[in-house]
Amino acid sequence: xxxxxxxxxxxxxxxxxxxxxxxxxxxxxxxxxxxxxxxxxxxxxxxxxxxxxxxxxxxxxxxxxxxxxxxxxxxxxxxxxxxxxxxxxxxxxxxxxxxxxxxxxxxxxxxxxxxxxxxxxxxxxxxxxxxxxxxxxxxxxxxxxxxxxxxxxxxxxxxxxxxxxxxxxxxxxxxxxxxxxxxxxxxxxxxxxxxxxxxxxxxxxxxxxxxxxxxxxxxxxxxxxxxxxxxxxxxxxxxxxxxxxxxxxxxxxxxxxxxx
Amino acid sequence: xxxxxxxxxxxxxxxxxxxxxxxxxxxxxxxxxxxxxxxxxxxxxxxxxxxxxxxxxxxxxxxxxxxxxxxxxxxxxxxxxxxxxxxxxxxxxxxxxxxxxxxxxxxxxxxxxxxxxxxxxxxxxxxxxxxxxxxxxxxxxxxxxxxxxxxxxxxxxxxxxxxxxxxxxxxxxxxxxxxxxxxxxxxxxxxxxxxxxxxxxxxxxxxxxxxxxxxxxxxxxxxxxxxxxxxxxxxxxxxxxxxxxxxxxxxxxxxxxxxxxxxxxxxxxxxxxxxxxxxxxxxxxxxxxxxxxxxxxxxxxxxxxxxxxxxxxxxxxxxxxxxxxxxxxxxxxxxxxxxxxxxxxxxxxxxxxxxxxxxxxxxxxxxxxxxx
Numbered sequence: 290x291x292x293x294x295x296x297x298x299x300x301x302x303x304x305x306x307x308x309x310x311x312x313x314x315x316x317x318x319x320x321x322x323x324x325x326x327x328x329x330x331x332x333x334x335x336x337x338x339x340x341x342x343x344x345x346x347x348x349x350x351x352x353x354x355x356x357x358x359x360x361x362x363x364x365x366x367x368x369x370x371x372x373x374x375x376x377x378x379x380x381x382x383x384x385x386x387x388x389x390x391x392x393x394x395x396x397x398x399x400x401x402x403x404x405x406x407x408x409x410x411x412x413x414x415x416x417x418x419x420x421x422x423x424x425x426x427x428x429x430x431x432x433x434x435x436x437x438x439x440x441x442x443x444x445x446x447x448x449x450x451x452x453x454x455x456x457x458x459x460x461x462x463x464x465x466x467x468x469x470x471x472x473x474x475x476x477x478x479x480x481x482x483x484x485x486x487x488x489x490x491x492x493x494x495x496x497x498x499x500x501x502x503x504x505x506x507x508x509x510x511x512x513x514x515x516x517x518x519x520x521x522x523x524x525x526x527x528x529x530x531x532x533x534x535x536x537x538x539x540x541x542x543x544x545x546x547x548x549x
Numbered sequence: 550x551x552x553x554x555x556x557x558x559x560x561x562x563x564x565x566x567x568x569x570x571x572x573x574x575x576x577x578x579x580x581x582x583x584x585x586x587x588x589x590x591x592x593x594x595x596x597x598x599x600x601x602x603x604x605x606x607x608x609x610x611x612x613x614x615x616x617x618x619x620x621x622x623x624x625x626x627x628x629x630x631x632x633x634x635x636x637x638x639x640x641x642x643x644x645x646x647x648x649x650x651x652x653x654x655x656x657x658x659x660x661x662x663x664x665x666x667x668x669x670x671x672x673x674x675x676x677x678x679x680x681x682x683x684x685x686x687x688x689x690x691x692x693x694x695x696x697x698x699x700x701x702x703x704x705x706x707x708x709x710x711x712x713x714x715x716x717x718x719x720x721x722x723x724x725x726x727x728x729x730x731x732x733x734x735x736x737x738x739x740x741x742x743x744x745x746x747x748x749x750x751x752x753x754x755x756x757x758x759x760x761x762x763x764x765x766x767x768x769x770x771x772x773x774x775x776x777x778x779x780x781x782x783x784x785x786x787x788x789x790x791x792x793x794x795x796x797x798x799x800x801x802x803x804x805x806x807x808x809x810x811x812x813x814x815x816x817x818x819x820x821x822x823x824x825x826x827x828x829x830x831x832x833x834x835x836x837x838x839x840x841x842x843x844x845x846x847x848x849x850x851x852x853x854x855x856x857x858x859x860x861x862x863x864x865x866x867x868x869x870x871x872x873x874x875x876x877x878x879x880x881x882x883x884x885x886x887x888x889x890x891x892x893x894x895x896x897x898x899x900x901x902x903x904x905x906x907x908x909x910x911x912x913x914x915x916x917x918x919x920x921x
Contacts, residue, residue, distance in 0.1 A: 293651070300648035307641040308634055380632030384689055387597050387626045388649040390615040548600040 297389060297398025305372065305402055314368035315406070318449065319414045322361030326418045329356040330425040337429055349509040350431040351441045354422020358445065358506075359478075361414065362499070365407060365449050366473050369456025372403040373540075374466040382549050392545045396461065400537065404454045411449030415442050437508040437522075444505030444522065448529070455498055455533045461540025495519075502529030550575055550728055551596060551697060555605030558591050558752075565591045567752040568605070573730045573745075575696070578723045580743030580760070581732040584845050588752035589732040590628070593701050596730075597626055609697055621650035625690035626699040630682035630706065635675025639666060639685055642674060647692050660688040665714075679706025687715070697728040704738060716742045736841035740764070750845040767840030772813055774806040775829035776820075783825060790823050791816065805829060 305311050330353055337345070376382040389395045419442045423430035431438055460469040477499050484494030494500060495518050504518060504525030520528065551573035558566040566588040573579045583589045594600040596607050598614035609617060609624055617623050633642050643657045661667050664684040669677070674685065683706055690698055700719070704712045719742055723729045733739050739746060739760070746763050748756040756763060774791075776783045781804075788798045788806055794815070799807040808816060813830060820827050 296649055296651045300645045303641060303645040303648055304634075304637070307638065307645070308636045310636070375634055379634045380629050381634050382632075383594075383597075383599055383628050384632050384646055385649070386599060387624070387628070388621045388646050388693075390598050390617060390620045548594070 294394055294398060297394050298402055301398050301402040305406060308375070310371045310375070311368065311406075314364050314371065315410045318361045318364035318368065319410060319417070320361075321364060322355070322357040322414045322449075323418045323421055325357030325360050326354050327357070327421050327425055330354055330422040334426050334429060347509050348429065349507055350423060350426050350429055351419065351438055352507045352509070353426065354419045355415065355441075355445050355503075355506045357418060358449075358503070362449060362452050362477065363474055365411070365453045366456045366477065367470060368407065369403065369453035370460040370466055370469040370473065372399065373457050373460035374464065374469055377464045378466055386549050393541065396537075396541055396544055400454060400457055403457060404450055407453035408446060408450035411453075412443065412446030414449060415445035418445070431508075435508075440522070441506045441508050444526065447526070448502045448505060451502060451526075451529055451533050452499065455529075455536050458533065458536025458538075458540040462536070462543045464543070496528060498529045498532035501525040501532075550611075551607065551609055551730060552611075553592070553596070553605065553607040556592065556595060556602050556607050557604040558588070558595060558600060559603045565752050566595070566602075569749065569752065569754055570605075571747050571754065571757050573728055573747075575728040576723055576726050577744040578719045578729045578731060578742055579745045579747060580739035581730060581747050581749070582734065582736060582739055582841065583732075583749040583755075584734055587750050587845070589734075589749065590701055591752075592749075593626070593628060593699055593730075593732060596699060597624070597628070599628075619650055619693075621646075621652070621693035621695065623693070623695050624697045624699065625693055625695040626701075627683070627686035627690045627703055628699075628701050630679055630686045633674045633682070633685065636673055638671050638673055639677070640670040642685065643688060643692065646689055650693055652692055656692060656694075660691045663691060664688040680708060680711055683707055683715075684711070687718070695727070698722055698730065700729075700731045702732055702734070704733065704735075712738070736838045737836075740837050748841070748844065755844055763840075764837060767837060767844070770809075771833050772808045772811070772816055773801070773829055773831045773833055774808055774816060774820075774827060775804065776806070777826035777828050787820065787823060787825055790819055794819060807833075 333340075333353060337348075340348075376385060385395060386392070419433070423432075433439060433442065456469065456473055459473060460466070463469045463472070481494065481497045481499050484490045484497065485500055486494075501518075501520065502525060504520065505522045507522065510517075518525065553569055553571050556566055556569040557564070569588070569592060581589055581592070591600060592607075595602050596609065596614065606613065614620060614624065637645075640657060640661065643660065644654060647654070647657050658667070658670075661670050664687050666681065666684050666688065669681060674682070677685065683703055687700070687703060690700065700715075703715050703719075707715060716738075719729050719731055723744070731739070731743065743760050745759050746756060747754070748763075758766070774787070776787050784800075784804065784806065788800070791798050791806070791808055791811065794811060796811040796816075797809040799809075801807050811819075813832060816830060817827070820830075
């Protein structure tokens with residue numbers, strides 16, 4: 290009854306590679322993450338000896354090299370939103386759905402292609418950011434062969450892809466670039482940081498998708514003043530996955546039941 | 550074959566489509582007429598499964614659109630000429646849609662050539678004019694070589710050459726045995742393109758009949774009579790004479806009389822008996838556009854109110870003059886009407902306008918009330 294999935298994947302790949310927003314959002318995600326990460330690493334590297342004892346003891350060079358992620362992830366969110374919302378803003382969705390009546394295979398194809406691309410760029414970003422960061426940190430750095438480091442680096446790439454997928458789910462529910470971006474960006478830039486910034490609210494803030502998911506990039510528990518969490522790196526990733534699943538399922542039901 | 554049964558769509562309190570039942574048959578161009586906001590696009594969207602009907606259902610070849618296996622091979626649609634990502638090139642736009650049904654890349658170049666866009670294939674669509682957008686939209690509809698084609702206002706924004714091209718394309722597609730369903734708000738365009746007409750107003754069916762039948766039913770014959778002299782006296786007197794003889798007389802803005810219900814020779818005789826000279830006595834036929842406007846007038850969604858500067862405009866030729874007497878419809882002779890004889894001459898009261906929009910719909914074979 291439904292269109293074969295390979296056909297949808299093929300079509301979505303054509304769509305995603307033929308618009309310029311794909312290139313610039315993903316390029317910014319990579320450049321911002323690596324660039325800001327390198328900057329912070331250089332800063333820390335020069336000021337390392339003057340840091341308090343406790344911070345030096347829990348210094349996490351792996352996490353440090355991903356410190357540009359908080360900016361890079363914003364571009365990833367925009368990428369996820371635009372992949373979905375431009376279908377609605379341009380009206381392309383009607384041409385698409387007139388060709389693929391099956392909402393499920395349409396959404397599955399779209400999200401698969403975009404998430405795979407985000408994962409590819411995310412992994413590239415995380416490896417580049419790691420090696421650049423470690424090179425700058427020099428003697429305070431860490432090797433990729435150390436315990437849990439590879440998990441953290443791959444995890445950082447997966448984190449970026451999941452964040453893009455979460456944004457796609459939200460955009461499918463809201464069906465508008467402006468609404469999705471103006472909710473997601475302040476949410477990750479301000480709300481999430483605000484909730485985690487205070488002792489009282491941290492116990493809620495730590496369950497937000499970005500806070501829980503970024504735990505996977507950490508190899509020293511409670512690194513650099515980050516509060517203790519009731520979950521480990523894998524638990525954190527699982528929490529993030531729940532958020533992503535909720536957003537995607539919500540998007541699916543909206544797509545299936547609302548008039549396009 | 551498209552079949553709608555009791556199709557209804559409500560948006561909150563507003564009923565966009567109301568108990569619509571019709572069939573669109575293969576081998577014909579079926580025109581879907583209605584004023585702006587009458588529910589044409591909503592109906593099209595329900596046929597394509599984009600909107601869910603509040604009640605009733607619509608099927609294509611017996612299947613609901615969402616259940617069609619490989620839909621694009623069965624149904625092609627142009628809904629909105631601007632429904633494309635402006636940053637994408639025309640060819641890749643088509644390619645991405647073709648790939649959804651595994652349509653080979655070669656077909657993309659074929660349809661681009663069919664719609665005459667081969668030179669614009671590598672342009673980004675945001676630079677396209679409305680006419681080019683329409684052509685690209687038509688190309689999208691043709692991709693799967695489907696048996697059923699839907700076009701929503703395909704001639705909007707096209708130049709005369711483009712309009713002629715679309716008209717011939719529709720006819721050719723229908724001649725190949727396909728089902729072609731074209732919406733428009735232009736009666737004149739549909740009169741020359743469509744074999745069959747479905748007219749709706751405020752979401753209700755007003756007429757469902759062949760174009761020929763529609764013309765026969767709706768374009769009334771009349772005579773234009775101009776009495777010699779410029780003063781209103783002779784004119785008013787002659788109107789009185791004509792009316793006594795059973796004619797229906799309307800005054801036209803330029804001072805001529807519009808006479809229905811009398812043969813031209815009889816009008817001439819009456820003038821002669823009354824000792825009047827005539828400057829004009831000519832047979833006319835009310836345009837389909839007028840018939841269509843009269844039919845949909847009560848169901849127009851967006852009517853304009855009087856502009857204080859209305860006197861600057863031309864007077865509405867259909868407006869009844871003040872001195873026209875009540876609604877008494879005259880007896881209509883069955884034969885020997887004006888020369889050339891109207892198609893209605895043998896068809897009884899054919900040339901009379903329907904007094905209310907529902908009249909024609911009720912006479913159409915699939916009456917919405919009866920089918921539920």
